[in-house]
Amino acid sequence: GAVVSQHPSWVICKSGTSVKIECRSLDFQATTMFWYRQFPKQSLMLMATSNEGSKATYEQGVEKDKFLINHASLTLSTLTVTSAHPEDSSFYICSASDHEQYFGPGTRLTVT
Amino acid sequence: AQKITQTQPGMFVQEKEAVTLDCTYDTSDPSYGLFWYKQPSSGEMIFLIYQGSYDQQNATEGRYSLNFQKARKSANLVISASQLGDSAMYFCAMRGGGTSYGKLTFGQGTILTVHP
Numbered sequence: 001g002a003v004v005s006q007h008p009s010w011v012i013c014k015s016g017t018s019v020k021i022e023c024r025s026l027d028f029q030a031t032t033m034f035w036y037r038q039f040p041k042q043s044l045m046l047m048a049t050s051n052e053g054s055k056a057t058y059e060q061g062v063e064k065d066k067f068l069i070n071h072a073s074l075t076l077s078t079l080t081v082t083s084a085h086p087e088d089s090s091f092y093i094c095s096a097s098d099h100e101q102y103f104g105p106g107t108r109l110t111v112t
Numbered sequence: 113a114q115k116i117t118q119t120q121p122g123m124f125v126q127e128k129e130a131v132t133l134d135c136t137y138d139t140s141d142p143s144y145g146l147f148w149y150k151q152p153s154s155g156e157m158i159f160l161i162y163q164g165s166y167d168q169q170n171a172t173e174g175r176y177s178l179n180f181q182k183a184r185k186s187a188n189l190v191i192s193a194s195q196l197g198d199s200a201m202y203f204c205a206m207r208g209g210g211t212s213y214g215k216l217t218f219g220q221g222t223i224l225t226v227h228p
Binding site for chain 1: 149154155156157159201203207214215216217218219220221223
């Protein structure tokens with residue numbers, strides 16, 4: 001099946017710094033990538049949808065200036081959490097889609 | 113707007129027994145897809161089974177089957193012969209059509225615990 005990777009798998013950063021999470025489709029070209037956020041024992045909440053070469057579409061309530069999404073190629077999308085705060089600590093999951101949707105393994109972000 | 117509801121925060125089942133995880137949905141799209149995912153403690157999302165809104169038969173994948181009742185807008189997951197490795201969080205999700213195509217809306221999840 002299709003493989004999606006995320007890097008890093010976990011990251012700890014200090015409050016006020018920025019952190020970048022990469023999502024790659026390893027064996028297929030993803031026209032669309034999705035970014036989700038999940039708090040412990042809760043559901044996945046869609047943050048934004050990104051299409052290669054165009055601006056991401058953010059869900060209501062998601063700060064686009066705080067969560068910068070870039071989809072520079074058909075195999076790579078990045079999520080940058082800018083000026084991270086402890087409340088941004090969460091599990092971030094990407095998925096990549098050519099027609100079906102394939103999930104990455106997730107990135108656990110802890111902001112101290 | 114699409115909505116997925118999972119009303120069972122937690123379920124317990126004895127090993128080798130069958131268990132049903134409930135899922136109801138609401139959508140105005142005539143065409144939609146319903147998914148079940150398993151999320152173990154590692155966090156990865158494991159695809160289990162898919163049912164299309166126009167599929168006449170209930171989907172089955174090994175020990176997983178989807179009890180699709182379109183009129184009731186329900187898509188319950190049945191796991192037969194539970195195994196200890198089935199202990200995980202399970203999510204029901206829906207993919208709609210139109211402008212929402214591709215987006216998945218997830219339910220709240222059900223934590224399944226399999227007892228030996």
